[in-house]
Amino acid sequence: MARTDDIKVKSVMTTSPVTVEVDDTVSDAIAMIRRHRVKELPVLSKGVPVGLVSYTSFIERRSVPINAKVSSIMLPVSKLKEDDSVLDAAELLVASGIRGAPVMRGNRLVGFVSRTDLIRLMPSISEMRRLTVRDIMTSEPQSVTPDEFISRAQVVMEGLNEKALPVIGDGGRLVGVVGMTEVMDTIWSPKGDTPQRSPRPPRKVFDGRTRTQITVGGIMTRNVVSVSPDETLGRVVDLMLDRGLSTLFVTEDERLVGVVDQSDLMAQLLSLRPRDQVFVQISGMTIHEPDVLDGLYSLIGKAMKRVAKMDRPRVFYLHVTTYDTEGLASKFSLRVRLNTDGAMYYVKGAGWDLYKAMSDVLEALETKVRREKEKSLDRRKGR
Incomplete structure (x- = not known):
């Protein structure tokens, strides 16, 4: 079997991808995404990819008229070559925070590779076969309740960079899921519209209720696909x-205990790439001063050196959510995921001082790695 780094993008990409032109309208793009059930569309100008559009583009720029040009909301595009490896593709998608990228042969578009295309490979990779849901899931995921408004769900999804949220009822029981698709349909389509029709942004939907008055329970999907931690x-x-699906929820006795999504799987795939230093990704930052980022990277670098004495760190992911702004002060919520040679770790924290919150999260992360190392040594000694 070929090494993972020897598998080329051209062997897994989707040929003849669905695209839109730079002069197409937002309405055209929404209709294409719905009709073809894709997550992102390459935007072309004279046959060359110049951007991407996705549901996220529409949600974040919902004040843009639907007859506006796609160019007004498209995201920057990163491209792959057909002879790049699948690990090159995984690194590009993770680093860019996108779900797919155009594949080029010279200056010609020949395909599109998505996270789904890469994930399809994973069960055939020997290093992945031993993994269970418990090894890769994110524990204590953010959730919403049926009585909360969809505007709240939208804010949470945007802040966490998630595309679906579990809906929790009494006793922590998983009763539904609300995704970006449902929110998108509510924002852009009045009651009775079908995915085939050109969407219109309504002022009122759902029998006269405005979007801010619609509850999660009114649009959530109730038949939730879930797995056990031992799958x-x-x-x-x-x-x-x-x-x-891009997200699966993990339950025990109908209670939500975790979530596993495509980003978790991508981190596992990326951890297979040999590298001298840990791959670090930071997302969600609203503070872009170089000194702030340098300070975070410095804290992370020092922590990873300490972790490396216990287990080799491979991929470190930090997502920062800023909220509860008071005057010039903001509160920060941090989520950290670390993939090492031996395990995956997840830690979260919050605080008004970004550096203090980061230090606390890294300390908790090191403690988790140390405890896992001690457990591993005990197992080897037969204790």
Whole structure:
């Protein structure tokens, strides 16, 4: 079997991808995404990719008229070559925070590779076969309740860079899921519209209620696909592909205990790439001063050196959410995921001082790695 780094993008990409032109309208793009059930569309100008559009583009720029040009909301595009490896593709998608990228042969578009295309490979990779949901899931995921308004769900999804949220009822029981698709349909389509029709941004939907008055329970999907913590990674991939899902919720006795999504799987795939230093990604930052980022990277670098004495760190992901702004002060919520040679760790924290919150989260992360190392040594000694 070929090494993962020897598998080329051209062997997994989607040929003849669905695209839009730079002069097409926002309405055209929304209709294409719905009709073809894709997550992102390459935007072309004279046959050359110049950007991407996705549901996120529309949600974040919902004040843009639907007859506006796609160019007004498109995201910057990163491109791959057909002879790049699948690990090159994984690194590009993770680093860019996108779900897919155009594949080029010279100056010609020949395909599109998505996270789904890459994830499809994972069950055939020997290093992945032993993994269970418990090894890769994010514990204590953010959730909403049926009585909360969809505007709240939208804010949470945007802040966490998530595309779906679990809906929790009494006793922590998983009762539904609300996704960006449902929010998008509510914002852009009045009651009775179908995905085939050109969407119109209504002032009122759902029998006269405005968007801010619609509850999560009114639009959520109730038949939720869930898995147990002991399911295999192969089963997770099969469910995602068969059901067209990017997120699966993890339950025990109907209670939500975790979530596994495509970003978790991408981090596992990226951890296979040999590298001298840990791959670090920071997302969600609203503070862009170089000194602030340098300070965070310095804290992370020192922590990773300490972690490396216990287990080799591979991929470090930090997402920062800023909220509860008071005057010039803001509160920060931090979520950290670390993939090492031996395990995946997840830690979260919050605070008004970004550096203090980051230091506390890194300290908690080191403690988790140390405890896992001690458990591993005990198992080897047969204790």
